[in-house]
Amino acid sequence: MPIIKVENLVKRYGNLAAVDGISFEVKEGTIFGFLGPNGAGKTTTINVLCTLISATSGKAFINDHDCLKEPSAVRKSIGIVFQDSTLDKDLTAYENLVFHAYLYGVKKSEIKGRVHDALNFVELYDRRDDLVKKYSGGMKRRLEVARGLIHRPRVLFLDEPTLGLDPQSRANLWGVITEMPKKHNVTIFMTTHYMEEAEVCDKIAIIDNGKIIAEGSPDELKKIIGGDVISLKTRDNKWSQQEIKKLFDIDAENKEGELYLTSNRGDACIPELIRGLGDKVLSVKLQRPTINDVFLKLTGKAIREEDASGMSNIKEEVRAYRRRH
């Protein structure tokens, strides 16, 4: 039984289909990565799943509750960390969490314990009585993650959780996120630009122009590239090419004096290569494809923050639509 189930979901703003008929499922206890360039429909999808906006058509279920018909039940099952901070900066960290606990109807006798645990989990307990406006960006994000867990949600949505953080805060937050499924029995649904973060997801869906164009585990997706790339330098390229053909039935390409071959199991291939070619081998390099390579191959563009112009266009259109209606 998947914890999140989406069927043919469509969200239109006038003529613009921000989400254009997507379907996917997320297994309980996993980290699901939603990848795509800016304006691809990631945040719109999250907003529909979190019952913040309605859908044009299609179905979406979280924890067996209908996102379009039972907003209250869905909201109790989820926690959300938005892209922009939604903390009250004039309250302390502690007060922010207590506020959240009351808002979500946590039993009064349990509030204190849960808030303490959550603050400890993200290592902010010592700073609990500081006003949030004194917090750094990384601390705020960690506090929001802690807040999202207070009401024990089944699914935690993280919209670009590490965006705009310095490398150290990113690593720190990332440690917290990857610990969560086991420690808090929660499924993570996250969007991200950062490819190294996507690598850690159990499953990834790549979205572009409102459509899912690929889905699978990071390893499965990398097979789209056709496997690992091995490059080697030899004393005798011609002879080596013939040997490789004999050994693996693969044509090795000769590019600028180096031989390139692709293999599904590059790591297992290397010992055989060396055995076969013997002392003719000068050096061997194994390159594993990255999610970025996959993304590049599928969409023809790398994920970048700079393509903001595309994003602002779509945001503008959405805003104009809301003004008209």
Next chain:
Amino acid sequence: MEFNAIYVLVAREFKKFVRERSRLVSALARPLIWLFLVGAGMSRLVSPAGGMSYTQFIFPGILGMTILFSSIFSSISIIWDKEFGFFKEILAAPVSRLSIVIGKGLSGTVVSTIQAAIVLLLFPVLGLKLGLLQIIAVLIIAIAVSFCISTFGILLATFYESYESFSVIMNFIVMPMFFLSGAMYPVKLLPKPLAVATKLNPLTYGVDAFKNVIFPVEEGPMSADFSLATDMTVILFLSFAFVVIAARLFERKK
């Protein structure tokens, strides 16, 4: 309705109110300035009618003004919350829109009633005599008026997204509401168009209710314009209408 959510919304407002001393000080300075600088000056110009000085006459209006400013200020803090993102935390919670509106409305009610009660303490200084029952009645009316104006403020806040609109609201809504409330001059003496505008203003009935209680036996131009029953009926009806409309407007975006 989620009472836990209503409670915590009020608790948040109260905590901030207590924490921000400067807000309280400036909120209390305004009525003092009007009473003792404007009121005392005008007393020289306006001859007392029915044995009442002008400063005494505007006292109910100043109570109304205190409530008007603090209730609107409390409610349109929603615009700040929208701008800084915190409102999303509230809107994403499993809480009905009705509870959010009532919670915010009661937040404004609590801080406004406290301020009105502090201003009310000035009555002996102005030479007014109020019995215990009158004081209790004024406080009850203050609660009702505060809730009415707070919910009106919430309604306003649903139309604005950024805090730049704050000065627009202050100049084009709050100040006219104050001057057209019968606070500074009796409604019955106003020229027709202004009298009509005054009758459409929710604050008018709040100020009039205070006049009814504070000057119970007064007759003549400075007396209350409507009956206390009319005032309270209008205030309660409007509060109800504002809550229902605001809750509807907070429904999900398209």
